[in-house]
Amino acid sequence: MPVNIPSRLHQVIFDTLASIATEQGVKMFVIGGFVRDLLLKRPSKDIDVVVLGDGIDMAGEAARRLGNARVSIFKTYGTAMFKYKGTEVEFVGARKESYSPGSRNPFVEPGTLEDDQRRRDFTINALALSLNGDDREQLVDPFNGLQDLHDGVIRTPLDPVITFSDDPLRMMRAVRFAAQLGFRIDPVTFEGIKANRERLKIVSVERVMDEFNKIMLAPCPSVGIKLLDQSGLLELFFPELTALKGVEYVDGVGHKDNFYHTLAVLDGVSKYSDDLWLRWAALLHDIAKPLTKKFVEGQGWTFHGHNHVGERVAGRVFRQFKLPLNEKMKYVQKLVSLHMRPIVLSEEEVTDSAVRRLLFDAGDDIEDLMLLAEADITSKNEEKVKRFLANFQVVRRKLKEVEEKDAVRNFQPPVSGEEIMETFHLPPCKQVGEIKNAIKEAILDGIIGNNPDEARAYMFTVAAKVGVTP
Secondary structure (H helix, E strand, O other): OEOOOOOHHHHHHHHHHHHHHHHHOOOEEEEOHHHHHHHHOOOOOEEEEEEOOOHHHHHHHHHHHOOOOOOEEEOOOOEEEEEEOOEEEEEEEOEEEEOOOOOOOOEEEEOOHHHHHHOOOOHHHOOEEEOOHHHOOEEEOOOOHHHHHHHOEEOOOOOHHHHHHHOOHHHHHHHHHHHHHOOEEOHHHHHHHHHHHHHHHHOOHHHHHHHHHHHHOOOOHHHHHHHHHHHOOHHHHOHHHHOOOOOOEEOOEEOOOHHHHHHHHHHHHHOOOOOHHHHHHHHHOOOOHHHHOEEEOOOEEEOOOHHHHHHHHHHHHHHHOOOOOOHHHHHHHHHHHHOOHHHHHHHOOOOHHHHHHHHHHHHHHHHHHHHHHHHOOOOOOHHHHHHHHHHHHHHHHHHHHHHHHHOOOOOOOOOOHHHHHHHHOOOOOHHHHHHHHHHHHHHHOOOOOOOHHHHHHHHHHHHHHOOOOO
8 A cells, every 4th residue: 555755855755765775776664653653644753764784874875865964873773863854764774683581682683674573562663664666655564553553553563472571661652652642452462561561670760751751741641541550560660659549448438549539630730731740740749648648536538748748759759760850850849749729728718918928939830830739629529629610710810919919929038138237237147037037928928018118127127126236
């Protein structure tokens, strides 16, 4: 079956490769994700080319003809790649692979096109497109990948026990493709994941996280996370998350299943934002509930302080998963710590003071915090949800009013520590901090306005109380 190449850029690349193949009598095929996405009408910027011969030589020749693009060569893997107008083109010689039980690094030897297709992870990624003569742009599909594309099925080309044992990361990829594409995993393939789940332990945490983050960025992340849970993979690398599962009862009183609640919150946030780190904040917002769970007579189940404990757990999760230990981690920790605050505000009278403090603490992340807090309202009681969401609109209006009036988001106190020391002839000391903090608290409580004149006048009042004179 011929395949139409709609992009002019890609057609230029294909024409160049086909010309080289004809002139040098070498067989070349485009294979894998580009072909899959072409058939699904999804955008793709990566083209993988299999050469029945030396892929590195072909990469050099193609790069020369396409404007002398710089070629990166990876001799260990027998691959080479270059970028052409934003598209990455990678070449490899057709090969077959064999694996030892304790490693993902295969023993590689030259092979046929079908050998190369057999080593692919899934049938939908084993599709190849010919660049050769009369077969130009014909589909080569020995494992019925086209049918699986039409049916929306993730299936391995070989026995899944072999495919997943050889490279256990493929189990994560199966879930990732199911979540990204909205496909289902073939039952035999899924049983193969279950049977090989322990093999995931030989995969580095960085590679596992790379796939997990792609699942987190899927349109509906819970689809992938539920599959990870059902397969037994999730508890292997993320036991803190599976610890949220289940409902405990005392005297007939139970709490909600915090695992499925968390997934509902994650999906709720994902409807409105594709920010990976906001999604991580949603995933971790209740992560400390198992650590803080307590049954109190006459009150029921409580999780006091789970947000503050969760802030610490989030940091630990970032470190164990080797996620960025920079402003990304701090952002997630801040949202986890603050996620209860808007909900508490919506339950009570919304005072200017409380709103000022929320704005001050959340800073520029206030909109993300509000989105997370709104998604956190999950209940089977529709009236309760409607009431909370209506109250949230009141909180949002109040946030806007107070911000316009008092400008406290990320504000710096109008009087600095240096000015206090200069005015009262003080060295750095405890009284300087007390005066500065009192000014900040007075602004947040609405006792004085957020301006230098009122702040300086208040400075003298506070100084007298702590025994400091000019």
